[in-house]
Amino acid sequence: MAFNYEKDAHNIVTITMDMPNRSANVLNEEFAQSLKETLTRVQQETDLAGVIITSAKKTFVAGADLEGMLTVRDAGAMFNEIQTMKRFFRGMEKSGKPFVAAINGAAMGGGFEVALACHYRVLMNSRDAQVGLPEVTLGLIPGGGGITRMVRMLGLETALPLLMEGKRLAPAEALKLGVVNELAENREELIEKAKAWILANPNPSQPWDAKGYRIPGGDPKTPKVAQMLAVAPAMLLKKTNGNFPAPQAILSAAVEGALVDFDTADRIESRYLASVATGNVAKNMISAFWFQLNKINAGGSRPEGFDRHTTKKVGVLGAGMMGSGIAYACATSGIPVVLKDTTLERAEKGKAYTAKVLGPRVEKGRMKPEQLEQTLALIHPTTEADDLKGCDLIIEAVFEDRDIKKQATQEAEARLEPTAVFASNTSTLPITGLASVSERPANFIGLHFFSPVDKMQLVEIIIGKETSKETLAKAFDFVRQIKKTPIVVNDSRGFYTSRVFATYTNEGMLLLAEGQHPRAIESAGVKAGMPVGPLAVSDEVSLSLMQHVRRQTEKDLMAEGKEIPHNPANTVIDAMLEKSRPGRAGGGGFYEYPKDAKKHLWPGLAELFPQTGQQLDQDAMIERLLFIQAIETARCIEENVVLSIADANIGSIFGWGFAAHKGGTAQFINDYGVRNFVDRAKVLATTYGERFAPPALLIRMAEAGETFPMS
Amino acid sequence: MSQEAFIYDAIRTPRGRGKASGTLHEIKPVDLVAGLLHELQRRHGFDSAQVDDVILGCVTPVADQGANIAKTAALYAGWDNVVAGQQINRFCASGLEAVNHAAMRVRSGWEDLVVAGGVESMSRVPMGSDGGAMMLDPGVSARLHFVPQGIGADLIATLEGFSREDVDNFAVRSHRNAATAAANGWFKKSLIPVHDLNCLPVLDRDELIRPDTSLEGLGSLAPSFVQMGDFGFDAVAMMRYPTVERISHVHTAGNSSGIVDGAAAVLVGSKEKGDALGLKPRARVVAAAVTGSEPTIMLTGPAPASRKALAKAGMSVNDIDLFEVNEAFASVVLKFQREMGVDPDKVNVNGGSIAMGHPLGATGAMLLGTVLDELERRDKNTALITLCVGGGMGIATIIERV
Secondary structure: OOEEEEEOOOOEEEEEEOOOOOOOOEEOHHHHHHHHHHHHHHHHOOOOOEEEEEEOOOOOEOEEOHHHHHHOOOHHHHHHHHHHHHHHHHHHHOOOOOEEEEEOOOEEOHHHHHHHOOOEEEEEOOOOOOEEOHHHHHOOOOOOOHHHHHHHHHOHHHHHHHHHHOOEEOHHHHHHHOOOOEEEOOHHHHHHHHHHHHHHOOOOOOHHHOOOOOOOOOOOOOHHHHHHHHHHHHHHHHHHOOOOHHHHHHHHHHHHHHOOOHHHHHHHHHHHHHHHHOOHHHHHHHHHHHHHHHHHHOOOOOOOOOOOOOOOOEEEEOOOHHHHHHHHHHHHOOOOEEEEOOOHHHHHHHHHHHHHHHHHHHHOOOOOHHHHHHHHHOEEEEOOHHHHOOOOEEEEOOOOOHHHHHHHHHHHHOOOOOOOEEEEOOOOOOHHHHHOOOOOHHHEEEEEEOOOOOOOOEEEEEEOOOOOHHHHHHHHHHHHHOOOEEEEEEOOOOOOHHHHHHHHHHHHHHHHHOOOOHHHHHHHHHHOOOOOOHHHHHHHHOHHHHHHHHHHHHHHHHHOOOOOOOOOHHHHHHHHHHOOOOEOOOOEOOEEOOOOOOOEEOOOHHHHOOOOOOOOOHHHHHHHHHHHHHHHHHHHHHOOOEOOHHHHHHHHHHHHOOOHHHOOHHHHHHHHOHHHHHHHHHHHHHHHOHHHOOOHHHHHHHHHOOOOOOO | OOOOOEEEEEEEOOOEEOOOOOHHHHOOHHHHHHHHHHHHHHHHOOOHHHOOEEEEEOOOOOHHHOOOHHHHHHHHOOOOOOOEEEEEOEOEOHHHHHHHHHHHHHHHOOOOEEEEEEEEEOOOOOOOOOOOHHHHOHHHHHHHOOOOHHHHHHHHHHHHOOOHHHHHHHHHHHHHHHHHHHHOOOOOOOEOOEEOOOOOEEEOOOOOOOOOOOHHHHHOOOEOOHHHHHHHHHHHHHHHOOOOOOOOOOOEOOOEOOOEEEEEEEEEEOHHHHHHHOOOOOEEEEEEEEEEOOOOOOOOOHHHHHHHHHHHHOOOHHHOOEEEEOOOEHHHHHHHHHHHOOOHHHEOOOOOHHHHOOOOOOHHHHHHHHHHHHHHHHOOOEEEEEEEEOOOEEEEEEEEEO
């Protein structure tokens, strides 16, 4: 039995959820069975005063069992299962006896829905005891009555943003909104308050079951609500481009439910849950944002056998945009940083970046001024290499030039303990080559941060040929120490993220060179689920940098006696640079950047890349933009550049914003179906070029009926 | 010489009880319609761009049903942008009026393929939600001597001498006929089950039919319009009918049409278009007519409308094999039979709105589909469909199998 059952002298039954062999209670078949048995027993009580539901775990209920959600495809079974659960919930609230949720810890998703089905909620006033319905963040919807009850409790206007953004509420917020009724400071008080309410309210009913009940703020026909609802779908589409079914389903279930009686609304909600839960997007998102992200953060790609390492002092070489961002990430995690540049002015400016980012937080009262002072005190700007002494990690973020990097490496290494790790933040130069100038190549590693560092969660760790496992373990632990997400890749040109990302910008430029309308290309990029179009992001990266990297690569390949690959997108970059259109930083690229107005496409594009009469439709462009990234990812997997599917997927989403609804570049292939993907890639290769040819790995997988792992 | 308007198909949803507890309450009217549009395409495989217009009757066109539900549903169902859409309202005649409209346009040669039908989710958009001067503007209501339809139905019974037993007997017959037809699967061909967004079944049968309906059971129901009459509506009606001393309130919830949710769609087109799309015509629209009648009694329109249609067709009552007379109230049908001299065994042979319900805007198109199926089953040729209509109107359509 997963629930403990206890009846006290006041005839109050306390149900304590305590599912065996689990650290948290989750909603699954076992839970439903236990709930059923327990409620049956409650019904048989003749002198019952009321029921308290609480948990023996640290949390109340963690939510639905997501493992099952990864595989569920039978909408009918799913619908019946959730309807069964809802009958128990409904039975509780219509029993005529008081049910109180004594929420001892976090109650998320289905867990909070259990609490919502009670007449009264007392919540532990602790930082961990958040409540909320975050289903939407995993492509799901609160289908256990959460939508129906929140709408009836708060009204559409208040409930919809909470539901559609999956907001987690701290105890004080939850109390203020009214989704919990009381806070308690400790476990004893929690139960005391629950009991007191039961004794004071022997025959409660939910407001929505009382005669004359009206939804707060009015139903969807109320003019004010109708006005809001008329805009809501457009606001949502603007945000999602129609790629995310869950928030749309929440909006529909909420509005449709508000037009009918409670039980019909509850059933409509179940139908929408069955629909999104059995769909691909939920599976993609659960796979990426739950299983794979958890696996990565738990150390899935960290070598075993090394103790967790805590980095005590970091030296950052170069106080440019990346260097100052890295210094910020260290200081805000409490690690002292030496920020070195060639002039003190530049080093100071790098430190000032942290003040600039944190300033607004202090102004909004989210950070105390003394905390800011403490953080800033951790950053030591300098020009002196000797100040690097005592650092156990150096992160080099100087200009992407081998000679400059060589000098920086040797200057720092001379002052370091032999155990110190030296990391390069290069995004383009192979690590093994950079390590060749190091005296301790085993301690040399790549730590590729993304810009802006304060916002971007990902760090790509690059293993050079000589990099030791211990160095990798230390680097991994450091990335976790600064609360970022590490993926681990082997050394290769462009590593994983820059290499695959480049296929996106290249494909966009190729479309332009083919004579496709530039706005249509950009629109396709955004509809594909990328944060910005390929031309816009090329402008951000800067076309001159792209050319610089290419020339460096060509120089290297020539030196190695290797063939220089021909990339037709290069002609676009060269043509643009010839017209002095290097990108945003250089004053303009594919776009113009007027001072007082929004950026717009550069009219000169029409002349430089005349439009062809054969304009592709959006779907065709979207397909090319996504396929090319997935194919390049498969090549990286095949070539052992990226070492785990989780890293490939999370790296693509967190690194360059690959379509989250597809669950990452590798999961995109699962989503499409490996065999279908291979067949389609062959067609694209024939039509648009060999770059679309499916890698042998995928052909083999298709033949064997294999897919990439989803957890 | 005008061309024929062929009926290529006529389908409908089941009718769900028109209450919050009804099975179709959770289904939006736009989904009821979209399901039928998809089914028409699935059955006949035509490109939706071939359809000129979608004309849907809907009597309470507000909220879920407002702002031209026909065009809304066509777009929502994914039909081509070139398909136009129009919602019409001739009260209870709307569904049949939509078919007549379609037939007229095809016969005129100005359109080639039209989907006509109707929809009414009475559980979601209750009758009267759209207001209206006829009932709610005191000046208008008083000048028109407006009374609720039930008073009109009771007035018909009073004038014709139909007893409570007469009307209850008719109701029993409606249920019995409908139950027999349903049990034998005679509705199956054209009754398209309703599914949810997961394609899970929601409803696949008419929810209102009660095979065990008995005269005793019906007899125990209280008359529905006594109080209304007492308020003054009886007096208003009797001002128009000075020979009536007292209105006999015989109609109850059991012998009046049921409140339900449902939709219907009829595919009407020219011969050429049908040939081009490989469609097989099932019947042709021979004639159609609408008429006005005395508005206080309101419900006596079927006979004059039918006479008008028969005259246009050059036919007599005897030329008609089967009749569908909408069972708005039992007395309406009984009066029609008497006035037209029609053999009751030819009327509503598979039951009607008393047994299955009357989804206002859709009913006319449903009746047409039901009687066409029955003509085919019996291998008969001609049918006349008629309905009484609010405001004192009547409508009739004659079809003939081809």
